[in-house]
Amino acid sequence: MAMDLSISRFWRKKVSLYRLYGSRCKACGKVHYPPKKACPYCGSRDLELIELPKKGKLLSYTTIYAVPEGARLKSPIYFGLIDLGVTKVVAELTDVVDKNSLKEGIEVEAVLRKTQEDRDSGLIYYLLKFRPAMVHR
Amino acid sequence: MVVYIEGVGLTKVGRHYGLSIKDLAAQVAFNAIEQVGEPEGIDYLIFSSALAPLQDNQLDIAGYVSSYIGLRGIRALNVEAGEASGLAAISIAKSLLESHQADKVLVIGAEKLTEYVSSKAYKQLQMLYDSDLRSFYNIGFAADAALLMRLYMNTYDVDRETLSYWPALMHSNAKENPYAMLRFAIKPDRVSKSQILADPITLLDAYPIGDGAAAVIVSSKDVVKAPLAKVTAIESSTGLGEIELLDDPLIFDSLLNAYRKLSSIADVSQIDFMEIHDSFTIVAPIILESIGLAERGKAPELIAEGHFSSNGDKPLINPSGGLKARGHPIGATGVYQVAESALQISGEFPGIKVDNARRGLVISLNGLGSNSYVALLEGV
Ligand SMILES: [Zn+2]
Numbered sequence: 474m475a476m477d478l479s480i481s482r483f484w485r486k487k488v489s490l491y492r493l494y495g496s497r498c499k500a501c502g503k504v505h506y507p508p509k510k511a512c513p514y515c516g517s518r519d520l521e522l523i524e525l526p527k528k529g530k531l532l533s534y535t536t537i538y539a540v541p542e543g544a545r546l547k548s549p550i551y552f553g554l555i556d557l558g559v560t561k562v563v564a565e566l567t568d569v570v571d572k573n574s575l576k577e578g579i580e581v582e583a584v585l586r587k588t589q590e591d592r593d594s595g596l597i598y599y600l601l602k603f604r605p606a607m608v609h610r
Numbered sequence: 611m612v613v614y615i616e617g618v619g620l621t622k623v624g625r626h627y628g629l630s631i632k633d634l635a636a637q638v639a640f641n642a643i644e645q646v647g648e649p650e651g652i653d654y655l656i657f658s659s660a661l662a663p664l665q666d667n668q669l670d671i672a673g674y675v676s677s678y679i680g681l682r683g684i685r686a687l688n689v690e691a692g693e694a695s696g697l698a699a700i701s702i703a704k705s706l707l708e709s710h711q712a713d714k715v716l717v718i719g720a721e722k723l724t725e726y727v728s729s730k731a732y733k734q735l736q737m738l739y740d741s742d743l744r745s746f747y748n749i750g751f752a753a754d755a756a757l758l759m760r761l762y763m764n765t766y767d768v769d770r771e772t773l774s775y776w777p778a779l780m781h782s783n784a785k786e787n788p789y790a791m792l793r794f795a796i797k798p799d800r801v802s803k804s805q806i807l808a809d810p811i812t813l814l815d816a817y818p819i820g821d822g823a824a825a826v827i828v829s830s831k832d833v834v835k836a837p838l839a840k841v842t843a844i845e846s847s848t849g850l851g852e853i854e855l856l857d858d859p860l861i862f863d864s865l866l867n868a869y870r871k872l873s874s875i876a877d878v879s880q881i882d883f884m885e886i887h888d889s890f891t892i893v894a895p896i897i898l899e900s901i902g903l904a905e906r907g908k909a910p911e912l913i914a915e916g917h918f919s920s921n922g923d924k925p926l927i928n929p930s931g932g933l934k935a936r937g938h939p940i941g942a943t944g945v946y947q948v949a950e951s952a953l954q955i956s957g958e959f960p961g962i963k964v965d966n967a968r969r970g971l972v973i974s975l976n977g978l979g980s981n982s983y984v985a986l987l988e989g990v
Contacts, residue, residue, distance in 0.1 A: 486746075507742055513850055532761065533758075533760045533761040535752075535753055535760065535808045535809055535810075536806070536808070536809045537748075537752070537753055539728075539750050539752055540729065541729055541730075541733030541751075542727070542729040542733045544748035547748060550748055550749060552747065552753045552808075554854060560854075561853075561854040563744070563754075563757070563853065563854045565747045565749075588747070600746050
């Protein structure tokens with residue numbers, strides 16, 4: 474599991490986490506993800522939710538061995554900085570068969586994946602991760 | 611308004627299994643108080659700790675420490691700004707003096723990072739980065755710096771081995787510093803061969819996980835007796851702080867802004883030395899480039915050529931060994947930086963000495979710059 478997160482926290486984030494919704498600023502035009510209450514660039518509160526592209530290019534990546542408590546079995550964890558064109562996002566990378574397949578510029582695509590199970594309620598949480606597009610796998 | 615550093619207390623950064631955060635705090639506070647003579651006249655305690663609630667299960671630690679060290683009745687407050695907490699605490703102390711709310715402030719920075727296994731610390735330290743998205747992933751404490759390091763190497767075509775000169779330089783400086791955690795020299799080529807934490811970041815690219823405490827007494831002009839140094843100006847700025855939000859992640863926007871503000875109120879030329887926030891190898895060149903001390907993409911080469919070292923031209927950078935090798939007890943670090951700088955200026959620093967050190971700059975930030983602080987210290 475990730476950090477100890479509440480059910481309500483996942484619920485609040487479901488639109489941005491499951492559907493990759495970001496915010497576009499109507500004043501300056503810039504897009505950010507996940508949505509804030511004001512544009513981090515110009516401060517305007519005139520924002521609209523937009524669905525972000527599900528495909529992008531990998532700008533940077535890392536293979537994490539120093540994983541936090543509770544995630545030992547999932548080590549290593551791949552994490553990347555992805556350019557979606559309208560904005561950049563960071564996300565866990567999944568379906569990485571060989572870490573040498575991760576390279577700058579490769580195409581990656583969003584997939585819905587399990588991230589955490591709530592032991593008390595039995596609920597399973599999902600969020601979007603990115604995987605290398607077919608040609609790179 | 612100029613304020614004065616009168617007394618300092620430092621403890622070696624390390625694994626202090628036998629001492630609690632309050633014990634560490636007491637040790638350095640008593641040392642600092644001894645230098646000013648007596649605790650009478652201290653009218654405020656600013657405590658700086660980020661992880662005390664998690665590592666020590668303690669809230670209002672400033673309140674509890676006050677009576678633990680014999681200062682019951684004093685006004686006290688904990689300051690938390692992640693890794694920038696220590697310099698934020700000194701900034702608050704300066705403001706209290708400026709507004710005549712206090713005349714003599716005891717600032718204690720203390721942090722325990724070794725109460726639990728490292729993987730628990732990795733989880734707690736992940737909180738230094740924006741939790742809105744990152745807390746849904748198991749990425750630990752080095753992921754953002756790792757993305758940044760690879761981006762830097764690719765953008766500027768700088769190779770890994772060139773970057774390794776920074777940790778080697780920090781280890782060489784720390785060897786002389788009795789308060790440093792990693793007091794051994796390393797050759798640059800050892801860095802890339804050490805254990806990988808989050809590639810390309812290895813164990814020798816990252817700050818060590820250690821406990822520590824430092825204290826300073828900050829006094830107004832009216833009450834100061836024997837100052838070590840003066841704090842001429844402190845500025846700070848918030849920033850985007852997230853690699854994905856920055857159009858140009860290879861400059862820390864908050865640091866650039868804080869440094870500009872500082873330059874507008876103080877003369878920042880002819881700096882003899884700096885203590886900068888080199889949490890990871892990659893953070894050092896980006897700081898140097900953000901404040902214009904090196905051209906973009908060129909800092910690693912300058913470092914490898916011996917600039918910023920005790921054999922190079924001024925400013926000398928991190929005579930203490932920096933976060934990399936002195937160590938980085940999160941909330942205490944900024945207080946270490948100021949205490950060491952004050953000693954450097956008074957000529958009493960027990961490690962690498964900077965010749966005629968009159969002017970020092972301290973830089974502290976959280977994460978990749980959600981908050982940045984810069985302070986100018988000078989001789990009195
Ligand atoms: Zn905007």
